[in-house]
Structures are given as structure tokens and as C-alpha cells.
Amino acid sequence: MATAELKAPDIVIRGRKVVGGVTEGEALVTSQTISGWGGVNPLKGEVIESHHELKGVSFANKILVFPGAKGSSGWSGVFHMTKLTGCAPLGMLFTITTTKAALGAVVLRVPTMTDFDRDPVEAIATGDWVRIDADKGEVQIWKGGRA
Structure with missing residues (x-):
């Protein structure tokens, strides 16, 4: 499908x-914030933190889209390891x-944004298509995915 034929986005956020x-x-x-050290399995890009709403889910x-990082300074090292194992996120939005x-964003070298005019954690749902x-x-x- 050519770019001109694509549906316009449902929401645009600036940051x-x-x-x-x-x-x-x-x-x-x-x-919920994500703990890198002890909260992520870098071999799967999976949240393993006990009681986290994404426990067992991979962000690969x-x-x-998350509020931010918590825990020790090992966060960037763990997220860098997800890049080395091919299990890193494609991009990150944090508030x-x-x-x-x-x-963590710098070592991942993935497009990352913050300081938004609208909270992406509230505006975006899992499964939405994001550019x-x-x-x-x-x-x-694009709410519900990109058709």
C-alpha cells in the first residue's frame, strides 16, 4: 500500500x-515503571519482575510505552544486553x-522520546500501531493497529 493510501493517525502527540x-x-x-536489574530477562526481552503487570511479557x-526506569544503575547494561540478543524494543516512550x-535509550540506539504534550501511557494502548x-x-x- 502506498504511503498516500494509508489511513491518517488517530492521535498525534508531540514531545x-x-x-x-x-x-x-x-x-x-x-x-508501571520497569526495573532493569532483576526485572528484565535480557535473553528474551521479557519483564520478570514479581507483581509487575507485564510479568512474562516480552517487549522485543x-x-x-512506560513511565520510566526504576532500580539500580544496571538498567542500561541490562537493556544493552537485550540489543545484543536481538530482544530490544524498537523504540521507547517514557514520561x-x-x-x-x-x-538506556542511548545504549539501545532506538528512537526515544519524553516530555509529551499528552501522556502516552494514557493515550496509547497495547496493540495500537505507533510511529x-x-x-x-x-x-x-493508530488505535487498534494500522490497517
């Missing part, structure tokens, strides 16, 4: 670039900017 670039894919959304090849989350253009500071969302 600030953390890591530049463009990517798109299916969203995986959580309202998804757009990870709470910490050095852990920012450094991040971090260089333009724009996130496009």
Missing part, C-alpha cells in the same frame, strides 16, 4: 527527542526522565 530516528511498530504499554520488537532511562519520529518530535498513533 522531546532523547534519541533521534524514526521507527514504527506495535505498542506495549504499562502504567515492540514500541515500549519520567531519569539518567537510567536516558542512558515515532523523534527528530520531528512527533508520535503518531
Whole structure:
């Protein structure tokens, strides 16, 4: 399907670039922060943290939408390992900017944004199709996927 024939996004959110670039894919959304050290299996890109709403779910090849990082400074190392194992997210959108989350995005080298005009955790649902253009500071969302 040619780009001109594609349906316009249902929602557009603006924010600030953390890591530049463009990517798109299916969203995986959580309202809970993610612990890198001890909270993620880097060999599967899977959340393993006890009592986390995404426990047992992989963020590999998804757009990870989450409030931010928690825990130790090992967060970036664990997320870098997901890149090395081919289990990293395609892009990240987070609302709470910490050095852990920012450094994690930098070592992943995936388009990442923060400081939004609308909370992506509330605007995006798991399964929505998301296109991040971090260089333009724009996130496009197609509710329920992209037809």
C-alpha cells in the first residue's frame, strides 16, 4: 500500500527527542515503571519482575510505552544486553526522565522520546500501531493497529 493510501493517525502527540530516528511498530504499554536489574530477562526481552503487570511479557520488537526506569544503575547494561540478543524494543516512550532511562535509550540506539504534550501511557494502548519520529518530535498513533 502506498504511503498516500494509508489511513491518517488517530492521535498525534508531540514531545522531546532523547534519541533521534524514526521507527514504527506495535505498542506495549504499562502504567508501571520497569526495573532493569532483576526485572528484565535480557535473553528474551521479557519483564520478570514479581507483581509487575507485564510479568512474562516480552517487549522485543515492540514500541515500549512506560513511565520510566526504576532500580539500580544496571538498567542500561541490562537493556544493552537485550540489543545484543536481538530482544530490544524498537523504540521507547517514557514520561519520567531519569539518567537510567536516558542512558538506556542511548545504549539501545532506538528512537526515544519524553516530555509529551499528552501522556502516552494514557493515550496509547497495547496493540495500537505507533510511529515515532523523534527528530520531528512527533508520535503518531493508530488505535487498534494500522490497517
